[in-house]
Structure formats: C-alpha cells, structure tokens
Amino acid sequence: MQKPELIKDGKRLDGRDFEELRPLKIVAGIIKNATGSAYLEWGNNKVLAAVYGPKEVLPKHLADPEKAIVKCRYAMAPFSSLEEHGRAGPNRRATEISKVTKEVFENLIMLEKFPSTEIDIFIEILQSDGGTRSAGITAAGVALADSGIPIRDIPFAVAGGKIGDKLAIDFNKIEDNYSDADIPIAISPNLDRVLLLQMDGKMTKEEFSRYLDMVERVSKQIISAQKNALLEKYKVNG
Amino acid sequence: MVEIVLPGSKITSGIIKADGTYIENDSTYASVVGIFDEEKRHFIPLEGLWYPKEGDRVVGTIVTRRISVYMVDLNSPYKGIIMTKFEHSRLEEGDIIEATVREFKEFDDAMVVVLTRPKRLFGGVLLNIKPTKVPRVIGKGNTMIDQITQATKCSIIVGLNGTVWLKGGDINLATEAIKTIELQAHVSGLTDKIKNMLEKKGK
Numbered sequence: 001m002q003k004p005e006l007i008k009d010g011k012r013l014d015g016r017d018f019e020e021l022r023p024l025k026i027v028a029g030i031i032k033n034a035t036g037s038a039y040l041e042w043g044n045n046k047v048l049a050a051v052y053g054p055k056e057v058l059p060k061h062l063a064d065p066e067k068a069i070v071k072c073r074y075a076m077a078p079f080s081s082l083e084e085h086g087r088a089g090p091n092r093r094a095t096e097i098s099k100v101t102k103e104v105f106e107n108l109i110m111l112e113k114f115p116s117t118e119i120d121i122f123i124e125i126l127q128s129d130g131g132t133r134s135a136g137i138t139a140a141g142v143a144l145a146d147s148g149i150p151i152r153d154i155p156f157a158v159a160g161g162k163i164g165d166k167l168a169i170d171f172n173k174i175e176d177n178y179s180d181a182d183i184p185i186a187i188s189p190n191l192d193r194v195l196l197l198q199m200d201g202k203m204t205k206e207e208f209s210r211y212l213d214m215v216e217r218v219s220k221q222i223i224s225a226q227k228n229a230l231l232e233k234y235k236v237n238g
Numbered sequence: 239m240v241e242i243v244l245p246g247s248k249i250t251s252g253i254i255k256a257d258g259t260y261i262e263n264d265s266t267y268a269s270v271v272g273i274f275d276e277e278k279r280h281f282i283p284l285e286g287l288w289y290p291k292e293g294d295r296v297v298g299t300i301v302t303r304r305i306s307v308y309m310v311d312l313n314s315p316y317k318g319i320i321m322t323k324f325e326h327s328r329l330e331e332g333d334i335i336e337a338t339v340r341e342f343k344e345f346d347d348a349m350v351v352v353l354t355r356p357k358r359l360f361g362g363v364l365l366n367i368k369p370t371k372v373p374r375v376i377g378k379g380n381t382m383i384d385q386i387t388q389a390t391k392c393s394i395i396v397g398l399n400g401t402v403w404l405k406g407g408d409i410n411l412a413t414e415a416i417k418t419i420e421l422q423a424h425v426s427g428l429t430d431k432i433k434n435m436l437e438k439k440g441k
Contacts, residue, residue, distance in 0.1 A: 036285075053315065054287070054315040055315050056315065056317075056348075060347075063347075063348070065344070065347075110260070110269060113289075114315060115349055116347075116348050116349050117315040117316075117349075144245075145244060145245045145270075145271055145285075146271075146285065147285065148270050148271070148283070148284075148285030148286040148287055148368070148370065149270075149287065150245070150258060150260070150269035150270055150286075151245045151246070151269055151270075152245070152246060152260065152267070152269065153245060153246030154244060154245055154246050188246070189246070190246040190247060190248070190267070191246070227244060230244055230271060231242060231244075234242060234284070234424055
C-alpha cells in the first residue's frame with residue numbers, strides 16, 4: 001500500500017503543529033463500584049480505567065507473602081476501531097500491552113504495604129485513534145490516585161516519533177501506522193524516571209534526545225489535565 | 239495555608255510522619271490524595287484504605303464457621319477471624335458483629351485480622367463508607383455522630399474499617415447524612431451544614 005502524505009504545508013494532517021497535543025480531558029471517580037476509576041478522552045481516543053483492590057489473591061498460589069501483586073488487563077472494545085484491532089477477546093497485542101502497563105504500575109504502587117493481596121487494573125479502550133497504550137497508562141494513573149492505594153507518583157504517557165525528517169508528538173492512528181519511528185514513553189514526573197519505552201522504527205541518537213526534550217515540554221499539559229481531574233472531584237462536592 | 243496535594247508531590251522538606259506519606263531524601267511526599275495544613279504541619283489523607291491496628295473497633299459479618307474459628311467479612315482485603323476457644327458467644331453465619339482488633343498476623347498462609355470481644359448486633363442494616371472518612375463521620379468528641387443520632391433516633395455504630403451499622407429511627411435520613419459527610423469530608427464547617435440538613439429534612 002502506498003504511504004500517505006503525512007505533512008502538508010508544514011502542518012500535520014489534522015492541522016496540528018509538530019509539538020501540539022490533541023485535546024485531552026480526564027474525569028476521575030466515575031465508576032462507583034471500583035476502588036478508583038477514570039475516564040479519558042484524548043483526541044478521538046476514549047478510555048475507561050478502573051482499579052479494584054487490594055483483595056484476596058486468586059488463584060491462591062500466586063500470592064506473595066511479602067507484597068501485593070498487580071494484575072493488569074488492557075482490552076479494546078470490539079467496536080473501538082475501524083480495523084483489525086477491535087476483535088473481541090485477548091490477543092497477542094493486548095497481552096503485550098497488559099504486561100508493559102503492569103510493569104509501569106508495579107514500580108509505583110507501594111506493594112509492600114499489602115502483603116498477600118492483589119490489585120487489579122482494568123483499561124478498556126472504547127474508541128481508538130492511535131496511542132491507546134499511552135492513553136491507558138495516563139488514565140490508569142488517575143484511577144489509582146483516585147483509589148487511595150498508596151503510590152509514589154502519578155505516571156503519564158505519550159506516544160510520538162519521527163515523520164520523514166521531522167519529530168512529532170502525540171501520534172494519531174494514521175501517523176502511528178505510517179511514521180518512520182513510533183515511540184510510546186511513560187514517565188514518572190516527580191521521581192524523574194522512565195517507566196516504559198518502546199520503539200517501532202528507526203531513529204538516531206541525536207533525534208532521540210531531541211524527542212525526549214519534546215516529551216518534557218508537552219508533559220506539563222498532560223500532568224495538569226491529570227491534576228485537574230483529581231481536584232475537580234473535590235470542587236464539585238465542596 | 240491549606241491545600242490539596244496529589245500522590246507524588248512533595249509536601250514539605252523535612253519529615254512528617256502520617257498515613258499516606260512517604261519519605262525520600264529527607265523530604266516528605268504524599269502517596270495518596272490529601273490535605274496539607276502548612277501551619278500545623280499536618281497531613282490528612284482524603285483517599286485511603288484501612289490498615290488494621292490493635293484496638294480498632296470494627297463492624298463485620300460472620301461468613302462461615304470452621305472448627306476453631308469464625309471467619310468475618312470486614313470489607314477489607316483481609317479476613318477477620320474470631321477464635322472460638324477464647325470467645326464463648328454463639329454466633330451464626332450472617333450475624334452482624336462489632337468487635338475489637340487483637341492483632342494483625344499471618345495465619346494459615348494469609349494475613350488475617352484476629353478479633354476479640356465480639357458483640358452481636360441484632361437486625362439493622364450495613365453501609366460501607368471510605369475508611370478515611372470515618373473520623374469525620376464520628377466528629378470531634380463524637381459531635382457529628384451524636385447529632386445524627388439525636389435527629390434521626392437511629393442507633394449507629396461506626397467501625398473503623400468503614401462499615402456502619404444502623405438500626406431504628408429514620409434510617410434513610412441517617413444514611414443520607416453519612417453519605418453527605420463522606421462526599422464532603424474536606425469541607426470546613428460541615429457539622430453546621432449537616433445540622434441544617436437534618437433540621438430541614440427531619441420534619
């Protein structure tokens with residue numbers, strides 16, 4: 001298939017600048033049955049995240065007497081996408097994303113406070129338009145903060161990369177599919193640590209460090225959306 | 239100044255020991271959403287879970303009876319147990335009890351909350367609230383809970399695990415009041431607000 005033109009007149013297809021995020025909106029605490037939850041809209045991505053627990057580990061042999069275990073389920077709703085990703089049930093891609101997301105949160109939750117228990121994180125993609133794993137992690141971070149489970153930091157994630165010789169942030173689906181490099185990255189802003197880093201494609205060392213600078217510049221917007229979501233919850237009630 | 243802090247943000251340089259915080263490089267950081275009072279140097283968690291401590295008074299339901307123990311549901315990741323050899327009261331499955339935590343320990347490959355001095359509560363309904371809001375529902379020197387009891391003529395027992403037992407009187411109004419406190423626990427002047435609400439709706 002022929003590669004579509006991704007840059008027109010110095011702008012991206014949806015009219016954004018290279019360093020411009022899609023509109024981001026997060027609401028915390030919308031699922032009452034869950035310990036914590038969040039709903040996120042990031043451009044055309046629509047994501048629900050819910051956290052349950054800590055609770056008894058099932059099956060029992062997985063329990064760790066020293067700390068809690070984290071289980072994570074990333075899933076795309078069958079209606080979430082126009083293309084192949086939206087099949088019902090687990091698949092290779094969903095299993096991989098569940099695993100990397102789990103590892104992000106294993107590094108942040110204070111697991112040692114809850115020995116022999118499990119914490120479940122559910123990320124459900126209702127509508128997808130590129131960068132859903134980053135959207136999922138960003139939403140799940142808010143859901144965890146909403147739950148009251150002690151965490152060292154609220155992580156955020158974003159995906160971007162290289163289109164031709166230009167660097168761009170927050171890819172949508174078409175950019176994701178046809179870009180020269182696609183790099184999802186999850187960062188813990190206060191601990192200043194990278195928790196997830198994946199790359200699809202090629203990039204030079206110098207471009208990569210420029211990409212990291214770009215992530216740092218846009219991070220403020222994502223973090224403030226997460227903060228507002230949590231603060232809003234208390235404003236409405238007060 | 240009082241402000242809401244989020245997990246991961248630095249509360250202050252220097253060490254404050256409180257639930258919902260952690261210490262790194264001689265600074266204190268929040269691990270849950272909470273309120274920090276800079277003058278009093280006091281951190282109050284707004285979200286959080288119950289950590290069983292010796293002497294905590296809890297409310298729970300008997301789930302099963304085994305040969306030597308009763309298993310108790312405490313609305314927490316940990317099961318409560320009552321050793322039958324120390325306690326002589328006869329309890330049945332489904333009974334609601336009020337009890338005191340004796341210890342929190344490992345038993346039968348799991349962490350359990352060992353309860354003592356169970357008191358059976360007859361009838362009534364249970365309501366679960368967030369454990370961090372329990373001090374607010376009780377109020378300073380029981381002011382809040384006394385006020386609700388007086389206005390609704392409802393017997394109320396609040397367990398530190400976040401389970402509330404209510405019986406008699408205007409249960410709906412009492413439930414509404416407790417739910418309101420849970421939602422607005424961070425608002426100041428809540429006792430008066432609840433007083434107004436009870437007066438208005440109690441008639």
